[in-house]
Amino acid sequence: MDGKNCLVTGAAGFIGSHLCRRLLDEGAQVHALVRPGTGLERIAGFADRLVIHRADVADRDALSTCLAQAEPDVVYHLATPTRFAGSDPVANAAASMETIVQTLIALVAALADLPRPPDNFVRTGTIAEYGNVAFPYREEQREAPVTPYGTAMLAGTHYLALLQDDLPFPSVTARLALTYGEGQSPNFFVPALFEACQTGRPIKLRHPDDRRDLIHVDDVIDALLVMGQAPLPGARHINVSTGQAPTMRQVASRILEVMGCNADLVDVEDNSPSQKPSVLLSDAALAGQIYGWRSRIGIDRGLEMLANSYLQEHKPLRQHHA
Template sequence: MNILVTGGAGFVGSHLCERLLNEGHHVICVDSFFSGKIENIKHNLKNPNFRLIKHDVRKPLLKELGSEKIDRIYNLACPASPDQYQFDPILTLETSVIGAQNMLKLARRTGARFLQTSTSEIYGDPLEHPQKETYWGNVDTLGKRACYDEGKRAAETLCKDYRLQYGVDARLVRIFNTYGPRMMFSDGRVLSNFILQAFLNEDITIHGDGLQTRSFCYVDDLVEGLIKRMEIESDDWLPVNLGNPDERSILEVARIVKQKINSKSEIKHLSEKEAPNRMGDPRQRCPNISRAKDFLGWEPKIGFDEGLDKTIADFKKRLENKPHVAVFTPSFLPMKGPAEEKASEVMEQLAGWEFDIFTARLDKKLEKETHDGRMHIYRLGSGSILDKYLLPVRAALRAKKMDKKYDYRISWAVMASYGALAATLFSWIAKGSKPMLLSVYEGDITEKMLKKGKMLAPIYKFIFRQAHRWQVIGQMNEQQRAWLEDERKVQAIRIDDDKKLLAKRTKEMFQELEILSTRL
C-alpha cells in the first residue's frame, strides 16, 4: 500500500514509518521539522520505498503528491511535548485543526482511510479514573496546555463530521504517555527529563510532591495499536485509548531512573512558582483499555522495566555525541575578565553540551587550539592586537567549516562586541538557521553600559537586531531586573547571583533556542 505519515520524522512517527517499511509498504513521510528530526529517519532515506516531503500540514498537500494514489493516512503532525507545544501555541493549535482538516480533505480526494492520533490530554485533569473513551473530560480551555488540548478536541470533531458529511473513513485513537528510543532530550516529557538529568548528574526535578501519577506505554506497543486501529475492518470509528494501564507515581519513576543509571543526582521538588510552565498538569493519568482489548485485541506487551532499559541505552548512546554550541567571544581563558569567567562557569555547569569557542589569539604564546573537557578553544590569528578586529570574519568562516561536522543548533555571543559581530555574520552565512543568544556582561548597567551604548549605538543596534534571545548579567536592583524581563523580554541576572542559577537560566535559553532552530 501507499501510506502517508504526517509527523513522520517525530518520535512516534519515525517508529511507525520504520514498521510500515518493514512490512513492505511504500511510505511517504511528511514533516515540517518543527519538532521532528532528520536523524530519526536518516537511515530510511536510501530505501526506495521511502519518500520524504518537507511540508507544513497547515498548507494543503496537493502539488507535492500530484495524482499519486494514497491508501492510508496516519495524521501524527503536531508538537506533542509541553515545551514544544507551548513554545508557539498558535502554531500548535493551527497544526491540530487546520492540519487535520487539510489531511481529511486529502483523504476525501484520494479515498484513503484516515487515522487521527488524538491524545489523553483531551481528558484534562480527569475526575474519572482510569479514563474511559466515554469520559468527556475536565479541561481548562484557557490554561497553559489549552492550545494542545483544545486543538486535539477540535480535530476529533472534524473527523466525526467529515465521516458523517462526506463519508471519509476516519478513525480515532487517544494516545497516553509514550516513551522509548528517539525521544528528544529535554523536551518537557517526564521520562526524557529524568533520564537526561540522571546521566548528567543534575538534580532530578519533580514538580510538586511527586505523588501525581502517569502510565507509560513503550513506543513499539503503541505502533502496534495504531496499525491495528487503522486496519481493522469495521464501521466503528469512535475513539480507542492506547496506553499502558501500569500506573506509577512520578516520584517512584524518578527513583527507578536514578537507581538504573546509578546516578549521583539528587531528587529535587519544585514549587509552582519555580516551574510555572507546569501549571495545569493533571494529577492522575491512566487509560482504561478495555475497548482496545475487546475491539482490537490489543494490549501492551513490553513491561516498564524492559522498556526503560532500552530507552536508557538509547540515551546513553546518543549522549556520546553531545550537541555542540558555537561560542563567539573576543577573548577567552587564560585571559581573564568578568565575562570570560562567567561564561566558563556556565559551560562547566552545562554538561549536556560541548562548546566550540572561537576567539582572538591576541598573544603568540597562546596555543592556537586547546581542549579542556567539553570546552574546545580555537584561537584565531597571529597573536597580535589585530586579531580581534579580524575576528568577525575569521570566526564566522571557521564556524561555517566546522558546522558541516557538528551541525550547530545554537550560536552564543559573549559580549556585544567583536564576538557578537562574528556570531551575526555566521548566522547570516547560515541564512538565519542558527539562532543566536547574546549575553551582555556589565558591572554597572545604569552607568557604564549606557555610556558605552551612546558611542557604539549603531553597532549595538545592529547586533541586537540579529540576536534571537538576549541575556544581561550585571549590577541591578529588583525593579531594573523586572523592567528588563517583563517590559523588554530580556533575561536579566544579577552578577552576584549563584553561578548555578546563572547556568540554569542559560540552559533555559539554550533549550528554547534549540526549539527555535527547528522553526528557522
C-alpha cells in the same frame, strides 16, 4: 501493510519516525510528509528507503502534489504540536486551532477530493483530551480538557467523528497515553532524567506524587499498525494506554536504578499538603475488544529498554554509582 502505500505526516517526529521504520519493516511503501525546515535526524538512518515530501499540510497546492504522488492506501496523521511557546492563553488557543484543528480539516478535505481516497485514516489524539474528569478515562465520557492543546485535539476528534458519515474513507483517532521511548525530546521528563544521568547535572522533580499513564513507543506503534488495517465497526476514538499510572517519584527512582545513578541526582520538591496530586490514567479495554490490542511493555521493562539504548549510544557513560 505489505505492499501498501502509507503516508505519514509528522514523519520526522518522535512517534512518526518509529512508525515509518516499522511500516518499512512490514513491507509498506512509506511516504514521509515533513514540514520545510524540519530536521531529519530521527529518520536519517533509513531515509533512503522513504519517499520524503517537503510540504506544509496547510499549503493546499503542496499537499495536493504530495497526495497525487503518494496515492496513499493508509494515511497516518501525526503532525500536531504538543506544546506552545507563548504564555498568553488566548494566543495559545488561537495557535492551537490553527496548527491542530485547521490542519486536520485541510488534510481531510484534500484526501476527500482524491480520485481514489485512502482505505483508512488514522490520527493520533491524546490523553489530554479528557482533562478534569473521573479516571480511569473511558471513551464514552464527556471530556473537560484544561489546556489549549487538549481542547484543540478534542475538537479535532469531534470534528472527525462529525464528518465521518460524509467522508469517502473511514477514520479513527488513537488517544495516546504519555508516550516515551528512544528519540524523544529532552523537553519531556523521562528523557530529561536519562540525560541528567548521562551528564551528571541535577534535575528537579516538582510533582513527585503525580501519577501518569506512561506507554512505551513500541506499544503505540503496535496499536497504530493494527488500527491501520481493515477498519472495524465501533472505532471512532480509542484509548491507547497501559491502564497503569505510577507516581513520578517511582518513575524517577526506576530510571536512577537502571542507569546506576545516585538518588541525590534528583531534587524532589514535595507537594504541599493543600496540593492534590494529579492523575492521568486511561482504560484501554475498548482497544482490546475491537482490535485485540493491549500494552505489552510494562514501565519497568520499558525504562530498562530505554536505558540500554542510552548505554549503547552514549559510551563511555559517566555513571554515578550509589
